[in-house]
Each structure stands twice: as C-alpha cells, then as structure tokens.
Amino acid sequence: MSRSTPTPAIGxxxxxYHWNWKKKSxxxxxEVMGEGKPILLLPALSSVSTRAEMRGIAERLAERYQxxxxxxxxxxxxxxxFLNYTPAVYRSLLRDFVRSMFSEPVVVIAAGHSAGYVMDLTRQPNPPWSWVALVSPTWRGPLPTAFGEHRWFYKLLKVIVRLPLIGQFLYFLNTLPPFLALMYRRHVYGNGKNVTWNLIRQKWRTTQRWGARHASAAFVTGTLDxxxxxxxxxxxxxxxxxxxVLMxxxxxxxxxxxAEMEVLAHFTAVQVYRMPGSLGLHEEYPEELIEGILPFLNKYLS
Structure with missing residues (x-):
C-alpha cells in the first residue's frame, strides 16, 4: 500500500527526509515554520505520536524562531x-537527520522518550545541540512502568502484536477510542476536561494508519527504552x-x-521548571510551557 503525501500538521x-536503515529506504x-534561528521539536513516542502534538508550542515559537x-x-x-524497531534505529535516525538539516548546533525541545535519544547525542563528540529542553522526560515504556521488568513477556507480546490477524486484533482493542480517552485522562493530560472527543478522534485516526502497530508495540513493551x-x-x-539542560x-x-523525574531534579544539575500538566503537558498547556522556557531560550539564542 502506498503512503500518502504528508499534510501540514503545525501550519x-x-x-x-529520505533515509536508509540496513538497505531499507x-x-x-x-515540517518547517517561521524564520530565525532554528529549534528542533521532537514529539513523545507513543501509540498516538505525531508532530501535531507540538503545534501549540510551534505556533508560539515561530513568532521569533524557525x-x-x-x-x-x-x-x-x-x-x-515492518522492521525490528530498536533504540539503535532512532539514535541513528536522529543523528543523521540533524546532521543533514542543520549546519551548526541547534536548540532541541524533546518530549517523553525523545529525551533519552537527545541526551545520548550530548555524550557524542561535537554534540549537535546548543541547548536542551526535556518535557516530561521518560525512559521506561508503559508496560514495564506499570507491571515491572518482565522483559521476556513483553518481547513475546511484541511478537504476537506483529502477527497479521491476532496482532491486528490486539492492537485494535488497545486503540479503541474509549481506551484512548481513559489513558489520556489518567496519564497524558492533567485536566480530564481537556480530553474532548474531537481530540480522541484525531488520536484514533493516527493509530489507524497502515503499519502503525509495529512501532507502537515496540514502544509499549519497552523495546524502545x-x-x-x-x-x-x-x-x-x-x-x-x-x-x-532544562527539564x-x-x-x-x-x-x-x-518519581523518576524528581530523581533527576534532585541529584543532577539540570534546571527545573514546574508547571500544570502531565506527560502531555506540551500539548495541553503550550502557553505555560513557553512562558517557562522562553527566558532560558532567549538567553542561549540571543
């Protein structure tokens, strides 16, 4: 099945960007918006991951930056x-994309699991970042977080989800709109009143794209940790x-x-900004997020 041409998601x-991974193209x-010094926005990894979740902060930043x-x-x-989604894939992709798109170190704002991939590149020679903002950074997938480190079971589950019939059925159950709404109210948004059916319909459509279950299963089972x-x-x-680094x-x-974020806050030298919201605060409260990081951002881009 052919892939449709991308459409604007942040305006x-x-x-x-055409890339090759182990001879697979x-x-x-x-998407690019605004003019000025560049800022890279990385959405969180999740079953509903899309750059559209960065729209609110993109619109505000694009007033002064690209x-x-x-x-x-x-x-x-x-x-x-259909490939074996692993951290190595995403580390290589991020490194190559940044090298291709930017000629000098760039500001990056990374949500959720993107944090680990961004921080991995800070440890490489000549890191590609000039300043890092981590938004609700996570390093452990949903199932290991909820039920503990039963990696053998999660690997088996990932294999099952990749199967043509039973895998598609399990994925279908896990992406039903009522289940997505429940997860958003419990874990993603801080205020359940902001979880509208229009929002959930948009998220559900994202999950129904051809082949979407493969990377989603890898994330949920902790394979992309x-x-x-x-x-x-x-x-x-x-x-x-x-x-x-600001968190x-x-x-x-x-x-x-x-608890994992508080460990970073108390035992490392990262700067911390506390605000309303949950794991999806960048989508739910973009204005409050920009208000908090803009003073730091202006300092490093002035």
Missing amino acids: GAVGE VTIAY VVAIDWLGFGESSRP PVKNRSEFMDYFQPLPPVP AIGEQTPPKSR
Whole structure:
C-alpha cells in the first residue's frame, strides 16, 4: 500500500527526509515554520505520536524562531515499515537527520522518550545541540512502568502484536477510542476536561494508519527504552552535560513517572521548571510551557 503525501500538521511547510536503515529506504515527514534561528521539536513516542502534538508550542515559537518538527519513524506520517524497531534505529535516525538539516548546533525541545535519544547525542563528540529542553522526560515504556521488568513477556507480546490477524486484533482493542480517552485522562493530560472527543478522534485516526502497530508495540513493551535502568539514564546527566539542560515537570504527572523525574531534579544539575500538566503537558498547556522556557531560550539564542 502506498503512503500518502504528508499534510501540514503545525501550519508550516511540509518536507520529506529520505533515509536508509540496513538497505531499507524510508521517508521521514517533517515540517518547517517561521524564520530565525532554528529549534528542533521532537514529539513523545507513543501509540498516538505525531508532530501535531507540538503545534501549540510551534505556533508560539515561530513568532521569533524557525521551528522544525518531525514524525518519528513508524509514527505519524512517516514511513511505518515492518522492521525490528530498536533504540539503535532512532539514535541513528536522529543523528543523521540533524546532521543533514542543520549546519551548526541547534536548540532541541524533546518530549517523553525523545529525551533519552537527545541526551545520548550530548555524550557524542561535537554534540549537535546548543541547548536542551526535556518535557516530561521518560525512559521506561508503559508496560514495564506499570507491571515491572518482565522483559521476556513483553518481547513475546511484541511478537504476537506483529502477527497479521491476532496482532491486528490486539492492537485494535488497545486503540479503541474509549481506551484512548481513559489513558489520556489518567496519564497524558492533567485536566480530564481537556480530553474532548474531537481530540480522541484525531488520536484514533493516527493509530489507524497502515503499519502503525509495529512501532507502537515496540514502544509499549519497552523495546524502545533508550536505557535499561535508572542508573544508565542518570549517566546522561552525570557529570554535567556539555550543553545546558532544562527539564519541565507537570504537577499531575503519574506517580511512577514523576518519581523518576524528581530523581533527576534532585541529584543532577539540570534546571527545573514546574508547571500544570502531565506527560502531555506540551500539548495541553503550550502557553505555560513557553512562558517557562522562553527566558532560558532567549538567553542561549540571543
């Protein structure tokens, strides 16, 4: 089945980045908006991941800067091939995309699991970032977070979901609109009143794209976790990273995810901005997020 041409999701100009992974050619959808010094926006990895969730902050930043937002491989309007989705894929993709798109270190605003991939690149020689903002950073997938480290079972589950019939059925159940609404109210949005049926319909449409279940299953089962444990995640921040790092924490973040963020806040040198919201605070409260990070952003882009 052919892939449709990407359409504007944040109100900018749509582009396609062609990339190869182990001799497989894929296409990454991205969007450019505004003029000025560039800022890269990375959406959170999730079953409903799309650059559209960055629209609110993109619109505000584009008044002064140029913003570039992407859809991760396997999500949104990017290619969703049947392949073994692993952290190595996303590390390589991010590194190559940044090298191709930007001629000098760039500001990056990364949500959720994107944080680990961004921080991994800060440890490489000549990191591609000039300043890093991590929004509700996570490193552990939904199932390991909720039920513990039963990796053998999650690997089996990922294999099952990739099967043609039973896998598609399980994915169908996991992406029913009522279930998506429940997850949004419990984990993604801080205020349940902001979870409208129009929002859920948009998210559901994202999950129904051809091949969407493969990368989604990898994320949910923890296969895309950038590290294996908290200690490895802390290593990204100790000793002090070579570029400034700010972390935004939502006051309604689920307890287990909040605990991991508080460890970073108390035992590393990252700057912390606390605000309303949960794991999807960048989508729910874009104005409050921009108000908090803009003073730091202007300092490093002035």
